Amino acid sequence: MDSQSPKKFQLFPYLPFELREMIWKAAIRPQERGAQFFTFSNSSDCVLASLAVLASDTLTAKTPNLTISLDDDNVSSYMIDSGLWNACSESRMILQKEVAKRRWFGQDSRTGHFTSGSGLDRYLTYSPRDDLICFQHQDLKKLLEWEWNEVYSVPPFLREYHANVALEYDQRWQYFFPEGxxxxxxxxRKTMQGILFRACHKVAAGKLWLIDYRVQPKANIPKEKQSVPDLTFHANGKRFVSVDDETMWDFQGSTCQAFARRLDAAIQFYASFTAFGIPDLLWRAPGRVGILACIE
Structure with a gap:
């Protein structure tokens, strides 16, 4: 393509509204389970143009900043149509109507307002009941600094029960939780085991997932014998699929499956042992622990 070619279609505003509406709708994120990545940052990081920070009046001075990356390597599905909130009033109107329509059909959603160091506003939408909320392993300590069930610490954007929450698996956890x-x-415990255990309860997940990028489908299994994953979460160019039948997957030396079983046992043992004591962590314990593979 000629380097002098315009990067914008200058005649777009002159197209019939019906055609413009079709184009805007085609740019909206598909109505499917998405994978949404968030992280936490210090106040000194908020000036970076590559980060956008959740704008909220409910944050306390000690609350870590919830941020999203604006870099191209952010595969979150909220990045697919987040630009439509700012493109123009028409795109925003059409996106708002689509979000409202999906909510009417049972797909609840939350919209958050983020601001970057360059002053750019960024809006994004996700569904607490359908989407996968992902954090990285370096966010564990920051997760514990959030009071997830305190009105004045958690913004409405996250003040919700999440059906699926994921942590990126760290191979250094392979020997954690040897006892139920x-x-x-x-x-x-004040060790990383204790931090991880408390964080698993903090996020109030129906199911806790471990994302392991090393796990891939076995190459020698015929397509007709491959099992269909129970759950698939779609990202921008990637899919995070549940590892249900371990015989269908090549773990490539990963220890995530053994770790997931031990963590799940530790959570269930703790819940059963304290069932009559009603501890503050019990009702937020994740139901089960599973593994997600990343397919490109």
Whole structure:
């Protein structure tokens, strides 16, 4: 293509509204389960143009900043149509109507307002019940600084039960949780095991997932014998699929499946042991722990 070619279609405003509406709708994120990545940052990072920080009046001085990356490597599905909120009043109107229509058909959604260091406003929408909320392993300590169930600490954007929450698996966790119910409970430990255990309860997930990028489908299995994943979360150019039948997957030396079983056992042991004590963590314990593979 000629380097002098215009990057914008200058005649777009002169197209019939019906055609413009079709184009705007084609740019909206498909109505399917999405994968949404968030992270936490310090106040000094908020001036970076590559980060956008959640704008909220409910944050306390000690609350970490919830941020999203504006770099091209952010595969979150909220990036697919987030630009439509700012493109023009027409695109915003059509996107708002689509979000309202999906809510009417049972897909609840939340819209958050983020601002970047360059002053650019960025809006994004996700569904707490359908989407996968993803955090990185370096965010664990920051997760514990959030009071997820305190009105004045958690913005409305995240003040919701999440059906699916994921952490990116760290191979250094492979020997964690060797006992289901140790003498010193995991929740009381100041080690990384304790931090991870408490964070798993903090996020109030129906199911906790571990994302392992090393896990891939086995290449020698015929297509007709491949099993269909129970759950698939779509990202921008990637899919995060549930690892249901382990015989269908090549773990390439990963220890995530053994770790997931031990973590799940530790959570269930703790829940059953404290069932009559009604501890503050019990009702937020994730139902189960599963593994997600990333397919490009």
């Amino acid at each position: 119910l140790p003498v010193v409970p995991y929740r009381n």
